[in-house]
Amino acid sequence: MIKLVVGLGNPGRQYENTRHNAGFLFLDDLAAAWGCSWVSEPRFEGWLAEGGMASVRVMLLKPETFMNRSGQSVGKVARYYKLQPEEILVVHDELDFNVGVARLKKDGGHAGHNGLRDIIAHLGSNAFYRLRIGIGRPAAGRPVAEYVLSAPAKKELEMMRDAFEYCSGFMRQIVTGDMASVMSQLNAGAPKTNEINC
Template identity: 35%
Template structure:
């Protein structure tokens, strides 16, 4: 069951990474924001509450009560928001699921990981620093990398082409499914089904 009910408390944090503001709304670095927006839309909920340096809401997802959040700190400081929410609800890192862009994957490819290094991603690096561990599950969405040695910062804050956007729209659906699978059945099952 993708969406369900639970009376109180929060079981999981589901964190979509991105940068706030219209300027960044549809850039490659905002794959996490776009995915959790879709997740919330499917639940009939808006991420319109403000706390923990985030836009968030609490909703039933994958049979659990989840705080779904979009840190508003800018990417490089995402860990501040994640730490505040995790401490407030006493959520261990193993139940902090982070969804984000990955330049090392082809456009639209999904990869689930139970743990790992930041891999050069500043948002993940900051979350690791604030949680004090890299032992938290992730769903990565491939954005590809610039060809011919183009500037990485221009790439990640650039807008995908129309063809890429079509592929990415499907990947957001898959990423929501992967997140549900992680929560319901664990990372190994999600890795088998979605990687």
């Protein structure tokens, strides 16, 4: 079962709607759907919300440490609540997927994503689940850092939010540990619309 869902992003108003904050945006939508309230938790260096689904207690976490140090916050929560890596789902932006594409996977490397790199270092394991939200790659010649830290176009944001909504429909199965079923559906690429492949 999943007991902690982590959304990756950067704190601060200037980063709120940027591509790199896809994880934060997803968790904000999920918390709203679940009726959860965010509470600042300095001891965990993040914002926590708590809800329940299918009789399972689920914590939502948005680290306030900035992306490159996300593992500090995740590690503190995991140690305090004695969570195993397999009980953690990390939601993050994915350059290698087109906008609106999302995939669920377990373990693997960080593929250059500094948030994942730091989480792996602080957990001492890569055996957590990842929900990867596609943001696409920048045009040739545009620096990746500039691209991920900028806001997507209105249409792109709509596509991302459609993907959030669609993926949220799998959360009950994810939380209860029915990962094989979710992966077979979500990763098969069945589109919700002609534009969203999630």
